Amino acid sequence: MTATEIIAQPGTPADTYLTENRDKLRRVLAEQGAILLRGFEVGGVDGLDGAVRAFSGSAPLTYAERSSPRSTIKGQVYTSTDYPPAEEIFLHNENSYQAVWPHTLYFFCIEPALTQGATPLADIREVYRRIDPTVREEFERRGWRVVRNFHPEFGVPWDQTFGTDDRAAVERYCRGKGIEPYWRPDGGLRTTAVRKAVHTHPGSGTPVWFNHATFFHVTTLAPEVQEGLREIFTEEDLPTNTYYGDGGRIPEEVMDHLRAAYRASTTRFDWQRDDVLIVDNMLAAHGREPFTGPRKIAVAMAEASDG
Incomplete structure (x- = not known):
């Protein structure tokens, strides 16, 4: 699975773009499983919260039944799993062990790694x-x-x-x-x-x-x-x-x-600062490569689903 990449015109706010193109982008996500927004003005963690509300039409979900260590950055925006940098995190669908899970995931690159550190994706179809x-x-x-x-x-x-x-x-x-x-x-x-x-x-x-x-x-x-x-x-x-x-x-x-x-179904890309990755959690599994450097990825979840 390769995320559909959308490159912004300089100065384009992410939440505005998502609001204005929501219906078209929802169709793309339902077909492709992931969308990568690159070069947009996100506005930090507060901006990520706004992007979730613009695209999902609701506030981010609380992380329930935790299975891995995460830190709250602000509100319902969290760090990605706080595992040691040398460890791989194997591919998985967020909270698929629960009775209810988030249908849509948002990843925001605050700081990319120096080496590796990708969030690989696998089409679970x-x-x-x-x-x-x-x-x-x-x-x-x-x-x-x-x-x-x-x-x-x-x-x-x-x-x-x-x-x-x-x-x-x-x-x-x-x-x-x-x-x-x-x-x-x-x-x-x-x-x-x-x-x-x-x-x-x-x-x-x-x-x-x-x-x-x-x-x-x-x-x-x-x-x-x-x-x-x-x-x-x-x-x-x-x-x-x-x-x-x-x-x-x-x-x-x-x-x-x-x-x-x-592993045979997996693709990867290298993060750039301020990238936003939107994932259909019921189409794409995600993981984490080992990495060096300061890598910091914020995560938000939305649209509770039970299948």
């Missing part, structure tokens, strides 16, 4: 086509299961993930979102949810490979990270892991096949 039909059918029949363990003093704590330290409130939230909570003896929390692996795009009805089954599987982590986690935790206590929906293990060769399907 193409990912779906590249996956062996027998593998797809297995997931469609059985679904996929995500198990998350929130350990005290390790990773994102459960009270930050759910935005409250009230256990009863967490349980109510989980019941409403199809999540099974279990309070661990050490004061932590384990959650289990079963989701669909294949969805249909709400605009076109095209099947898309929309899930976190690959991203959250322990074997997708770098080998040294896998080894370190397995030394600390038993399999059932890993911070995240995925299975078939009935709890069966996903074979390693299947995970290798899924990762290969994503």
Whole structure:
């Protein structure tokens, strides 16, 4: 997938352009999956908030059920995932492990990296086509299961993930979102949810490979990270892991096949300062290359969807 690139006339405000061309650009996004705005006057983080409102017609969403560390820049605009620069972030669709997710994503380049640091994109229609039909059918029949363990003093704590330290409130939230909570003896929390692996795009009805089954599987982590986690935790206590929906293990060769399907469908571009990337989250997976330098990308999410 290559984002449709639009180069601005000098001095063109991004929010004005999006307002005036909204209908045409919405059609482009629904077909291509991503739009890159380059050379526009954005106006910083406040301007990104205005661009979201202009294009999505609503305010940015709050980042809920956090699975990775992020910092709030202002309002509902966040940093991209705060992982160490040397680590790759594998391709994924934002919040596809949840019952409700953002349909449209916005990335704003405050400061590009010195080297690498791209936000690669993969067309998940193409990912779906590249996956062996027998593998797809297995997931469609059985679904996929995500198990998350929130350990005290390790990773994102459960009270930050759910935005409250009230256990009863967490349980109510989980019941409403199809999540099974279990309070661990050490004061932590384990959650289990079963989701669909294949969805249909709400605009076109095209099947898309929309899930976190690959991203959250322990074997997708770098080998040294896998080894370190397995030394600390038993399999059932890993911070995240995925299975078939009935709890069966996903074979390693299947995970290798899924990762290969994503990588074969991937394209990249180099960020420039003040670029705005708009992504249809149900058409394009995104990730992050390792990088050097100060790279800072702001992220906003909009248009809550349940498929």
